[in-house]
Amino acid sequence: MSLLRNPWARTALVALMAAVALTGCAGNKKKPRLAYEERPVELLYATGADRLDRGQWSQAVDYFQEVERQHPYSEWSRRAILMQAYAHYQGNNYPEAVADADRFISLYPGNATAAYAYYIKAICYFEQIVDVGRDQAATGQALAALSDVTQRYPRTEYAADARLKIDMVNDQLAGKEMTIGRWYMRQGDTLAAIGRFKTVVDRYQTTSHTPEALYRLVESYMTLGLVEEAKRNGAVLGFNYPGDVWYSDAYRLLTSRGLRPATEPGGERRGMMRIPFLHRKAETVRPPAERLAPPPAAPAPTQPN
Known part of the structure; x- marks a missing residue:
């Protein structure tokens, strides 16, 4: 007997097809939004802040x-955009955090808290920097931001933190130049290597890579005569x-060719330590903590005379 002629088989087949259809829909379904329920703005905002703390x-x-959706023209809505940016950043959702920051800057460019939007955008780029052996597109974006x-905002705490991170970014960019320069040296392309090492000395001279870059220039020029x-x-x-140990090496290299540098290596100074490239969200x-004015209180009922 055919399965389709069997009523029990037909029922099972329909149930199976329905289950498959529901599974497929579930796989394509986006994250559900909160069910719309009109709530006081203070309650929505406070709940969001509580979830952040947790x-x-x-x-x-x-x-x-939801604050934005239900109360789009309130002070709370403006503040909620920044909080979304921060929450997205903490969740490592950098594209959404940058989009939130850009939206805030576009809507409220003159607001005092726009400084934070610029800052969190810069931090998002900063935390996407990868090791020097890979593409450094995010490094350039981080430096610019x-x-x-x-x-x-030179006198803000955001600028103070940004300056520390700029030093780290420059060290990263210098490290990338050194990596490429060493590769050119291994390939025998000494002139190309010199170009990379000179970039470190000229553009990133305050980084930890400068002593090695100067040594590599000594080495490269000696190779070329x-x-x-x-x-x-x-x-x-x-x-x-x-x-620095790099000067000790340069001194030995120069004296081995009959040259006598004016300065002898000393032990009183050490070269700069390489800046550890770490991302610490903490x-x-x-x-910024803002004092948002509560909604005006309802007028008191008029007392009968």
């Missing part, structure tokens, strides 16, 4: 979005970093 980033976003914060250039870079290295400045 580390429930996705739920916090839901409540702050962090510099924007220091230029626009440009003795005077090698001596000049060795002298700069010895004057600025006399106790050190990120939280959104």
